[in-house]
Amino acid sequence: MSQEIILEVKDINKSFFGVQVLHKVNLEVRKGEVHALMGENGAGKSTLIKIITGAYTKDEGKIFWKGKEVEMNSLKDCQALGMACIYQELSVIPALSVAQNIYLGREPKRGKTGLIHYKKMNQMAQELIDKYEFPLKATDMVDSLSIGLRQLVEILKGLSSNSQLLIMDEPTASLSAKEASILFQIIDSLRKQEVSIIYISHRLEEVYRLSDRLTILRDGRNAAVLEREEIRPKEVIQTMIGKVVDESAGSKKTLTQNTKEAALKVEGLTRKGFFEKVSFEVRRGEILGFGGLIGAGRTEVMRCLYGADKYQSGKIWIEGKEYIPTSPKKSIAFGFGFVPEDRRGQGFIPLLSMNRNMALTNYDIIKQMAFSISSKEEVDMCEKMIKKMDIRPADPQKQVGLMSGGNQQKVVIGKWLVRNLKILIVDEPTAGIDVGAKDEIYHILEELAAKGVVVILVSSDLQELVRVSHRILVMRKGKIVKELAEGTITQADILEAASGIESQEEVAG
């Protein structure tokens, strides 16, 4: 790694509606380094990135590219300089194919005609996909892909441009361990090719593993810049969130069987093309974890259980009675809560305020007089959740679409916590959430379980899975392939079962 500085950002100020979110922020990226950008939810990381890439305009400050001052006004400017960005909220276009998305705006043309050479484009895209062994097809339509796969498309889009600086805003938020490790290999090889990378992630092991240097933002201000040798996890967390949390828990754990009666029982659940004969039980007060790779069918099982999708066969019993989930509406009335994996697409209404979003599932418990909703209760409920989840900004009228990614996620989770739940299904609940808040959410899940709520956790974050679950089921290719219920388990156990390295052993159920 050379000491040459490729990008320098100086004294950036930025306000939204008169609220300043960046205060004289500096950032310096050397040629060929992986530079991590860290900070809690709402610290201003994504905003800084968007200013660098010209998606937002800065109020004040300067940007230097290889020592020359530049004005960034659009993505075109970025591409021209040799910068590419993988955005947190995914900029892929659902109505286009994978290949079309990857080469958007840079499509190979047929000679001088200006017509797109589709065959060549698909070929190029497929080569790229095969090179990294991603489970994608160049001709797949993006709207048919799960959120994790869309993230892979977004990554390919960034990689395909041969940039000198690649910015990644939480690229692994929806990826499972296998895809993430491919990404790390890619990053390592890019580093060797002297490509600089700005890396944002709330998964700290990733950051420690990858980064050559890191910059920490706190409340929109520079808090520290650390060289690799200076990176000490405890201090990093302390600087970031102002308190210490133990994030080392979750590498392994000893499980013991919960012998209570099954509260939820699923038998032979099948949705053709997605999963087959899935059977499991969850006991009252238990947190059941689901591990697996992208496309293993975990999300699909949960959606069927909740009534969001239809299944072909199988039976579900809750507290001894058969339950047929026909719609989310029915399930919510019954006592379900559901945090979907795709936050942006399914989790919230971007145009509506935080309090309207939180109230959405709760109008059955908000007071109404002559059909007229008590807006005071609406706001009160929201304020209670803002406190409980430490959501920022603490403004119930804030439009959720304009909040930071992690805070949006807190809104999505928060709306269920005011209800009397029987079963809570959370699919990637901490995607994009900072270490401090993650800890809070784990406590909340544990509290709920202690109160007797059945909690089902789907997570690609192995550390989280091991740390939070009382028992873990691993799915692969639409089937449950392993149960980890007793004894000491490690992240590696889950990974092995998920990728099918271990001898295939089916769990009888």
Added chain:
Amino acid sequence: MKKKFSMEKYSRILILLLFIIVLTIIRPKSFPTVNNISNVLWSISVVGILVSGSIFVMLLGGIDLSVGSLMGLSAVVTVLTIRNNNYSNKGVILGIALALLVGIAAGALHGFFVITFHVPAFLVTFATQSIFLGISMVLTNNKILSCLEPKLFTNIGLGRIGPFTFPIYFMIIIALFSFFVLNKTVLGRHIYAVGGNQEASRISGISVKKITMISYIISSLTAAVGGIVLASMTQQGMASTGVGYDTEVITAAVIGGVSLAGGSGTIQGAIIGAMFVGLLKNGMNLMNVPSTNQGLVKGLVIICAVALDIMQKKEKVGGNV
């Protein structure tokens, strides 16, 4: 933070006031008279009634192109029933009831197609536009049916309380009703949610189908009311009575800041939009702009309104991602 918000909120009213002041200055004799103002209000009352219902569909991201021809059908049904009942009061009540039923049925039909076959709203209502017109033509033999009696009927459009005619009060009542539903009730909350993100709404336990159905029915119901009022104002039933109103409603809504993509917009805005359109027409008439050119002006105003809106929104997020 709050300041900028309210600036945006009131910018439309300010523009409207500005417009009124300008008209008063350039046409001091003819514009600010009780007669003229009451006339303007009378002319926008129908659009106001219509937009109070159409806004439900627009908030869902749909559009109702059948409003105008449904008005015609409603007018024809009302007048025919009255005539067939010898211009009796009973005939009026029966006629109104029938017209409203037609409205509900039409809305249910739209809702059904949109929900069941996922046909885009503009296609469904584009088709029913000609169907309704066709039915009216068959019913009337494509003739104008006049209806000058009884008082119970003619008063709907022409009766007065104080300086203002009844339709203005109807508009106010219906707009207030819309305001209540959209701002105070669970139904209203759900409509904004579904319009903003349908899938997230479904996952949150909202019955998207039910909300869609209700919205289309409300839209058609106000079209039927508009038809009845218009029939009474003109004292006749004619298949083509409502022609042009569909675009006028959309114009009012768009100028009033209702997003055709769904999820945002207010009834206050839409009514202000209707007033703006009404005043624009009135102003052009007072300034003797030939009616051949009026469409051009209206189009330009729409484009400006939309551009202004987009610029304001862009400012708000500070970018365009």
